[in-house]
Amino acid sequence: MSQADFSIHAQVSRSEATEAMTAPAFRVPAKKMAMWLFIIADSATFAGCLVAYGFIRNSTPDWPRPFHGAAELTNVALMTLILLTSSLTMLLGVQTAQAGEKAKAFRWTLITALFGILFAALHLREWMGMIGEGATLFHNPWGTPLFSSLFFSITGLHLLHVTGGVIALFAVALKYQRGRYQADDLEITGLYWHFVDLVWMFVVPFVYLLNLAR
Amino acid sequence: MTTGVAHKSSLGKDLIVYVCLLALAAIQFVIAYQNISTAQMFVRMLAVALIEAGLALLFFMHLSENRGLRWFVLIFTVAVLLGLQYGWTDSFRLIDGVPWAK
Numbered sequence: 502m503s504q505a506d507f508s509i510h511a512q513v514s515r516s517e518a519t520e521a522m523t524a525p526a527f528r529v530p531a532k533k534m535a536m537w538l539f540i541i542a543d544s545a546t547f548a549g550c551l552v553a554y555g556f557i558r559n560s561t562p563d564w565p566r567p568f569h570g571a572a573e574l575t576n577v578a579l580m581t582l583i584l585l586t587s588s589l590t591m592l593l594g595v596q597t598a599q600a601g602e603k604a605k606a607f608r609w610t611l612i613t614a615l616f617g618i619l620f621a622a623l624h625l626r627e628w629m630g631m632i633g634e635g636a637t638l639f640h641n642p643w644g645t646p647l648f649s650s651l652f653f654s655i656t657g658l659h660l661l662h663v664t665g666g667v668i669a670l671f672a673v674a675l676k677y678q679r680g681r682y683q684a685d686d687l688e689i690t691g692l693y694w695h696f697v698d699l700v701w702m703f704v705v706p707f708v709y710l711l712n713l714a715r
Numbered sequence: 716m717t718t719g720v721a722h723k724s725s726l727g728k729d730l731i732v733y734v735c736l737l738a739l740a741a742i743q744f745v746i747a748y749q750n751i752s753t754a755q756m757f758v759r760m761l762a763v764a765l766i767e768a769g770l771a772l773l774f775f776m777h778l779s780e781n782r783g784l785r786w787f788v789l790i791f792t793v794a795v796l797l798g799l800q801y802g803w804t805d806s807f808r809l810i811d812g813v814p815w816a817k
Contacts, residue, residue, distance in 0.1 A: 527783035545795040552799040702767040706760035710747035
């Protein structure tokens, strides 16, 4: 092998190494990766809350089961339907944005945010009903106060995420419409919204359905 | 800036996943009315919730299209979830006492 061949080989190796060092991890751009890292961290937060709830529920005799009416379950079912449907509209928003249909993407993202507002309104109505029955963070009429402490903490944390998601959706959608944000930004916000939906899939069975009166 | 990975999303596939998620959510409500113990109910609901989460992660969040990221998310999440399980024995001890202490 000549000196020139060695030189070319070294240059190719160096460029390959540089590319490998600067290429985004898993072919995912940095801001999308940041969202995934946030989602992983946030899933640990929710998992911590749900596992703590499990520990306390398991170690508390006579755990209350206050959900008995069809109206309460209908409300939870409706909230689930709204959140799942909002995930679908978010997907439509991202797909239309990637297809370059800006007006449609903006509309679908706003519909997703409106579903989020509807979900929050139903959630607050449910909370008001429970507060009306005498449940607060430190007291409830059904037994151990730990029940309402955990119920309001877990559902409150989720509601906080929904509220944050709605604000983010409005902000990103408006900036997308004005041309400051791209389809990628909608997709990243969509990842967060799907995560909020995913968490609800665990909150419903463990916080509501396992506390159904028998 | 582009995402680097073009998603092969289609409305048909997303609709199928959406209907599956609705059906699984409905199954959780059916399980809640079954005449079984709380432990059995918990296991069944957890299984359904995990399937729902898997579908949402793979198709709505597009993890099915990126193998490396899929393993990254899976390993980190499972490690955290396993780490959180250390306290269950204490939870049982609180309600049942310490069975091995004389």
